[in-house]
Amino acid sequence: MSVTSAKETKRITTKTLQVMKKSKEKISMLTAYDFTMAKILDDAGVEVLLVGDSASNVMAGHETTLPITLDQMIYHASSVVRGVNNALVIVDLPFGSYQGNSIEALNSSIRIMKESGAHAVKLEGGREVKECIERILSAGVPVMGHLGLTPQSIYKFGTYVVRAKEDEEAQRLLEDAVLLEQLGCFGIVLEKIPAELAAAVASKVKIPVIGIGAGNEVDGQVLVTHDMLGLNKEFHPRFLRRYLNLYDDIKDAVGKYKDDIKSVDFPNKEEQY
Numbered sequence: 001m002s003v004t005s006a007k008e009t010k011r012i013t014t015k016t017l018q019v020m021k022k023s024k025e026k027i028s029m030l031t032a033y034d035f036t037m038a039k040i041l042d043d044a045g046v047e048v049l050l051v052g053d054s055a056s057n058v059m060a061g062h063e064t065t066l067p068i069t070l071d072q073m074i075y076h077a078s079s080v081v082r083g084v085n086n087a088l089v090i091v092d093l094p095f096g097s098y099q100g101n102s103i104e105a106l107n108s109s110i111r112i113m114k115e116s117g118a119h120a121v122k123l124e125g126g127r128e129v130k131e132c133i134e135r136i137l138s139a140g141v142p143v144m145g146h147l148g149l150t151p152q153s154i155y156k157f158g159t160y161v162v163r164a165k166e167d168e169e170a171q172r173l174l175e176d177a178v179l180l181e182q183l184g185c186f187g188i189v190l191e192k193i194p195a196e197l198a199a200a201v202a203s204k205v206k207i208p209v210i211g212i213g214a215g216n217e218v219d220g221q222v223l224v225t226h227d228m229l230g231l232n233k234e235f236h237p238r239f240l241r242r243y244l245n246l247y248d249d250i251k252d253a254v255g256k257y258k259d260d261i262k263s264v265d266f267p268n269k270e271e272q273y
């Protein structure tokens with residue numbers, strides 16, 4: 001039986017994810033930023049909800065993930081937590097809330113855990129955030145790493161192209177993944193790297209590796225929910241599979257609502273008191 005079969009209402013923990021990796025059951029993860037969507041995703045049985053700093057893009061309309069604040073992340077995270085019964089809720093430490101020093105990283109993580117009720121934090125980077133990870137873990141807060149394309153460093157990279165195609169960067173990424181495991185991270189997100197490299201990482205480390213644009217030989221997949229539901233039209237990278245076209249569906253529905261008001265069809269006799 002699947003670790004997360006439909007009838008089961010057991011809370012997903014970081015331990016569940018380890019068991020899933022061991023038993024080769026793939027892990028599903030999606031982003032969530034609000035109560036209503038979190039409730040639907042949790043009800044659909046998605047094991048992990050990520051309160052991603054992609055909220056900066058999809059919820060607030062910023063071009064990058066950099067502007068979102070810790071307070072805003074906590075607001076999104078607490079809304080998500082209220083919608084969830086089973087899923088593990090992981091929250092991104094936003095840009096500027098952990099890079100300064102390890103005490104800052106710890107304090108930001110404690111605020112997220114205390115004020116939102118989430119279950120873990122995620123941060124971007126490898127060896128350069130070693131002390132931050134150690135400090136956060138020392139307080140008992142589970143940490144997920146994030147390697148490959150790390151959007152908080154977009155101004156360093158200059159573009160959102162595939163990372164670690166060259167041997168040197170690939171080797172560094174592999175070493176960083178091993179370091180994250182040694183430090184005690186419970187999982188790693190690999191974003192937009194060659195599938196072969198992602199597969200090598202997933203087989204090298206014992207902790208779950210979740211991919212986005214990293215092929216299918218990893219332990220699970222994550223997408224930005226707004227992208228996979230087609231709530232926007234502009235973003236269509238190769239790794240994205242759209243399951244709905246909600247932008248057009250919502251636009252059509254709203255157009256019909258407007259027409260019904262104009263034609264005084266809405267509300268009708270049954271829809272009034």
Ligand code: KIV
Nearest residue numbers: 031052053054189222
């Ligand atoms: O913020 C986010 O949505 C993420 C995913 C792309 C992994 O970090």
